[in-house]
Amino acid sequence: MxxxxxxxxxxxxxxxxxxxxxxxxxxxxxxxxxxxxxxxxxxxxxxxxxxxxxxxxPDDHFVIIQRDTVESMSKRFTLLQWLSYLSLGLLFLSVVFKIFQLQFGGQLLLLSFVVMAVSLVAGSVSGLYWNRKKTGRFNVLGVVLGTVLLMIGYGFRLLHLAGADTVVLLAVVVTLGSLVSNTFFIFRHATGEGNLLTHLHEKYTPGIERFLLLLLLPLTLFKTISIVQGEPRFAGGLVLLVIIFGAGLQLVALLWRAVERNAVHRNPYVLAGLIVSFTCFVLVFLGNGIPVNIRMMMIATYSVVSAWLAFKMEEGNTSVSLFIACFVPVLFLGWAMVRLGVIPESVDRFIFNLPVLILLVAAIFLCKKHDTMRAYLIVFLSSYLFEYVH
Amino acid sequence: MLPKEFIRGTIKTIILKLLAQNKKMYGYEITQHVAELSQKEIILSYGALYPVLYKLESEGLLITTTEVVDNRVRKYYALTPEGKKVAKVKVSELQEFNRILSSILSEAGPRVSLKIL
Known part of the structure; x- marks a missing residue:
């Protein structure tokens, strides 16, 4: 051996x-x-x-195998890819409509939510069908149902419909329940063998990351232009929330897979870290259901715990990863302390400025080969843009 | 060793047949089995084997499970119920083709006709 x-x-x-x-x-x-x-x-x-x-x-043999393999799998994902790109296009269009204050911006956003929900449901149903022997169907359904309910809840909020808070609460409960359940499943089963949720995630990972980055990078550009032009309004707030939620779930799934791959990570500290991290992350989506001060503390806690997890799970982590794992939590702890009135408001300009924004964008490119750190960065660059008020 | 062009069209059927006989197999095990059964006349390269395995999986004919063996992840392939049906059909099609081909190539000349002609 x-x-x-x-x-x-x-x-x-x-x-x-x-x-x-x-x-x-x-x-x-x-x-x-x-x-x-x-x-x-x-x-x-x-x-x-x-x-x-x-x-x-021969040279390039593995690259050719990789290309042939990915091509041989690609046909099955065509419909899902189309649906994903359609929702992506609609999301963009809704932002453009809002920027130019055109009619139907809100309706476009709702339509993109519907297409995204259809794509999610279609992807998971086909995944459930093709992998009937794997366990964890309810966890997959739980995460998908939670995400769809959250989109419905936020859609209701957008349309000022009654019951929005109840739907969001239900979404948070369902999502948290399935995350907790799958985390314990992974820690109980030595190899994670047969876990449908991580199996499906592994297959869809490149697509998920592409989807998130295709949304985030143009929004970052929009935001940067609006900062330079001194335009206080930013139309992409809801889309940023979509990215944050998607990237947050992506990070959890990547951490699960790291635990599955390496038995060293299967310890009580990581288990506790995972539960604290996704609980803080998901509860924040309740919005006004939780007092704002508590939400800020949860975001700060999430930034620290998930940075630790993302760094710990990296294989061959670099000085760049270490820098991000220290820099981003400091940034968000500072942000929380300013908002909570612990430190003076003037510190805000040291936290929110263009050089820091550029640094965060550059870090995303530098972390190309570090999946967990990259997902972590996508969550926090989106949060940074969301909170950047100038 | 047999020329690659003879092997290429039959890899899918060979894999399905092997998996029909064995409950589950991993990539290296499949290549070893094929080499052994063919007395090293058919050596499946990485490039020949894995794209076909992934394609069969994406078509729903194979199901996979992973296990950690000797500190590394090992992926096992097994037939789905649909895969079992397709394996039977593919094997009998290949046997029929083989019979026809033998007949054509035999000195006595063809005794059967190819329906597709």
Whole structure:
């Protein structure tokens, strides 16, 4: 059997050869290690076996396999992709309509919520159908139902309809329930084998991240222009909330997967951290249902705990990750203290300014290969834009 | 070793057949089984095997489970009920084709006709 260190050497080699699609990377590591082990059983050293295994593999072979593999899977996702891009387009259009104060901006936003909900339901139903043997159907349904209810609740708020708060409360309860349930499932089952929620998330991860970034980056540009022009109004507030919620759930799912992959993370501190982090995150969406001071403390707590988790779960974390894990919580602790009146309001300009905004955007690009830290940054760049009042 | 063009069109059926005989298998195990059964005449490369496995999975013919074995994640493939049906059909189609091909290539000349002609 090859050691963990030797496995990491194989992993590094495969990544250097261009393998980035994680499900395939994991399989290639196992396949290559099996071949190496067989050669080592025949008397070769690890180095000789590794050299011999990789010797006959042509350049770019893994990149080609990756391309063929992704292409072979792509047909199934076409309808879902179309629905996702349609909701993305509608979200943008609603922001543009609001900027130019045109009619039907609100209706467009509601329509985008409906399409997004259909896309979510369609994706999860097909996932449930194709993976009938995996466990955790109710957790998948819980997260999807919670998200859809939240969109309905916020839609009701937009239209000033009665019952909005009740629907949002229901959404928060359902989402929290399924997050807690799936977290305990992951900690109880040693390998996370058969967990449908993380299985589906793994497949949809590139699409989810693309969707969030395609929404966030233009909004960041809009916001930057409005800051430069001294325009106090910003039309993209609700869309930012969509990004925050999506990226927050993405972060939770990435943390779950890290726990599944590495038994070292399966400890009471991480369990407590996860529960504290997503409880603070989800409860904030209740809005006025929770006093504003408590909400601020929850956001500050979330920024600290989730930074710790995101940094801890990173494989081969870098100085950039460390910087983000320290800088963002300091930023949001400062923000909370200003708003709570603990420190003077004048500190606000040191927190909210263009250089910090640019730094956060740059960090997103620098964290290209660090999934959890990137998801964390998407949550907090969106929150930063949301809170940036000038 | 057999030329690649002979193998390419039959990989899907070979995988389905192997998985019909074995409850669940992982990638390396499949290549080893194929090499052993074909007396090393068919060696499935990474590039030949994995895109087909992912395609079969995305078509709902295979179901996967993962396990941590020797400190690494191992993905096992198994047939879905639909996959079992398709495996039977594909194997019998290939057997029929093989029979026709043998007949054509035999010295006695063809004794059967290809319906598609």
């Amino acid at each position: 090859i050691s963990e260190k030797q496995r990491d050497i194989v992993k590094e080699l495969l990544i250097r050869q261009g393998l980035t699609f994680k499900p395939l990377l994991a399989e290639m590591i196992d396949h290559t290690c099996c071949e190496i082990e067989e050669k080592m059983a025949g008397g070769m050293s690890f180095e000789e076996a590794l050299k011999s295994t990789l010797h006959d593999i």
